[in-house]
Amino acid sequence: MPGMTIAEKILSEHSGKEARAGDIVFCDVDFMVVPDSTGIFTVRSFKEMEGKKVCDPNKIMFVFDHCSPPPNQHIANMQKYERDFVLSQGVILAEGGEGVCHQLAVEKGYASAGKLVVGADSHTCTYGAVGAFATGVGATDMAATMISGKNWFKVPETIRVNLKNDLPAGCTAKDIILTVIGKIGAEGGNYKAFEFYGDYFEKCTLDDRMTIANMVVEMGGKTGFTCFSGLGIQADEDAVYCETVEIDLAEVVPCVAKPHTVDNWAPVSEVAGKPINYAFIGSCTNGRFEDLKAAADILRGGKLARGVRLLVVPASKDILLRAADEGVLKDLVDAGAAVFTPSCAACVGTHGGVPADGETVLSTTNRNFKGRMGNPNADIYLVSPMTLAASCLTGVITDPRPYVKE
């Protein structure tokens, strides 16, 4: 038999039998992540299934992030319903303000190499950055897993993405993954796992790896591993891949996903000069320390162009504190940014920063679907924190490379 991909290895380990691409296996799940948005429905399904106690309270984390602090009475009451369940079951609780569930799962070490993690959120795939097989499920699926500690998985085929050469200055991990998505397409990875390779991963940071793993779901991916010598798990050398994609990092340029699909790739040069109204730095994609710092380095000493609003939302409390300690918040706020408590905020349009009709929005998040940020009449461009910051200074979409201090 040929060797195994990382996905096959982890699912074999957790099902107790050899799991090959295409097989359906029942697995023990190591950890479960439930954000507030789907948590309410998870709790309801759990009760409808007549579940009494969760399988193991130490394996389950509920996070109040998608809509916390709550913007109105109705949502506050919904969260109370969920919180009552959390407290009665004794599961791990991350209250509003602690951060985005995916950031916390990695920061707190709940996701790590070789683990099998499910989350009731599509961006659970982020934990491939630390070597976990992590994937999103729906609320009913989550409730069933919380009761039994198990779930079924179809073993995915794996697409191998080779990144060669070095990334030019002024480009970021976001530009890499937007380029990959533009090439593979919004459906090109449906039901597939990804393994990313390249010397780039030996030099880049965890923040960069998380940005890349985070967005594999935008190609339909089930999970995605950013492979390097320190990942803690590796595929066999003779593992079988369904497809191999080659990307030359030397050719990557600052880029955007134009409205209204994530694979609607364009170089910044194609849309440069377009006036912007609103910009958002945050989310499980690009709300980490280095993202904030990259933006602050460009904005330091400058001011937002007149008529441009900037909202900054760190992805966790730790990131917020570090950004405060190291002066990054000061640079951002001095330039004119508004700062909101760690949460999903403007990304998903349920609280904190909805754009107006006809506005053009730059966002460091992962989705630009019509209505994604709460208003179907706004146009969302997905960009790196550098492109966002340079554009905030000029008021129009701007190539960040001339603004990057070496």
Next chain:
Amino acid sequence: MRIQGRVWKYGDDINTDYIFPGVHTYVLMSDEEMGTHAMEGIDTDFTKNAVKGDIIVAGKNWGCGSSREQAVKCLKARGIGALVVVSAARIFYRNAINEGFPVVICPEAVETTQPGEQISIDFDKGQITNAKGVYSFKPYSEHIQSLMQCGGLLPYIRQSLAE
């Protein structure tokens, strides 16, 4: 099982924000109420006029985007008989199985089906019939069929907890 219904037709990449906009995800509403918001992000004609038994036919990557289960529940509650697509995004497909809502993968039938026409789906034979012809599709695997026959994951778990 055989169903027949009028077709609503869509293109590729119909995401979960189109099917059930994010602004409604934070409301603990009944399935019936979810049904009143179905397709609100992309087709308010559907939202107003779809009736029980209608069938949705669409291109590739149906249901891409978030894991929100309401994207399946709202269609099921609206009485949509089935979804016939070129392909469905992974989490939507899985959620549909868990809800007992049939998703049929049949690119050939999608290509020749016209909006508004009546089509029929025979789940036992694995066949779709439209004005242009008869098209075969691969039925669900045995494991999935047993789950679907229970009515979805919730009744399935309830049953296995009782056993």
